[in-house]
Amino acid sequence: MQACYDEGNPIIAFNCGFTDQMQEKEITSLAKQLQLSYNTLKRSKESCVQFHLVGMDSALETRLHPQGYENWKVHIDKGPYWDTFAGHDIVVLTPDAVEDLEAVEKDKVYVIGGLVDRTIAKNETFSQANRLDPAPAAGGSIVMRKLPVREYLPNVTLPVLNINTVVEILLAVLKKGSSAWSEVLESLVPQRKQLGAGEGRKARRLEHKRQKRNILYGAGDGADPIAKVSDTVWYAGNNVKPRDEENEDIGTKLLFGFQSDDSD
Known part of the structure; x- marks a missing residue:
């Protein structure tokens, strides 16, 4: 885990700057999903990924204490992701994006919005990213992509997923390659969402x-x-x-x- 913390790639960053829009139980749920995401990373033997919690505030920090997050091998960044990763190629994952994510690449930073599943706040992550310069002066780029859920699972009822599920999907596609999207999504998207x-x-x-x-x-x-x-x-x-x-x-x-x- 220390090697992944120091030099892992790609980088997966959780955008935790939405807690002011969530109820207490939703912030608690977010903390649990972050713990599940970290557990997924620890179980992944083939993929050495670097985790970041960006824009974290005291409300989320309080709810992460019972999860023992102080001992996690993750980076804690108080500032927003566009400052933290200035000069990097950033992929903001949002279900409201126009284009699908085609591949998971090691030289990218993947930003996952810290909004829990029950908080269907349409366009939140999209609107935030859309206000940014897609070609920042510091270099790098910022693009928005959505997981290709609709393409491979046309009957899915709601393409908004828990963040730990998104992490599982990214790690699986990173391991198996972009030809495995169908297999990965069928396996990891909850069955209740795959049914009409x-x-x-x-x-x-x-x-x-x-x-x-x-x-x-x-x-x-x-x-x-x-x-x-x-x-x-x-x-x-x-x-x-x-x-x-x-x-x-x-x-x-x-x-x-x-x-x-x-x-x-």
Whole structure:
């Protein structure tokens, strides 16, 4: 880790200058995602990447203390990223960018906006970067790119990801190359976002019903035979006919508020 701290590349910088726009629970969530990102870096044996926390304030610092961030091998920069990395080629990752990120290159600085997943603040990172000179006097460049989520996962419901997921994606593409975008995104973008909106709601609802059934009755061959309703019964919302209607447990359906729902 010390070698990555000193000379790792590429540089991944977390832009932590948005805490004034977040609630306390969201800042806490950001701190947790930063910890997860750091853990991902520690587990990555093939990639030696340098991490920076830029623009960090006392609100975030307070919430990072329980995570033990003082012992992390990361750079803490109080100033904004455009000053910290003056003279570098900077790639600002924002879902509002026009162009897709095509490759992860070792000679670049990748800036990830420190806005948690539930804070859907449209154009925040884009607007901030858009005010900057794309060709600074100190040299280098500043461009905006988005992960090619829509290109490879056209059914994704919302292309805004947790920052630790973005880190996992960058490290995976760095390791496997730009030809692996499809494989990497399918593997790392949460399934709930890869489904269409209606499919996602149905999947969550059906999974919730199965979990409650298993908690109440247990699962497997030892479960109550009366309560062992076939999975097709629980998928009745998709108009699938039960295999054995005579053994359908009406009481169980009523207990869980089950009903056919074609609204999605």
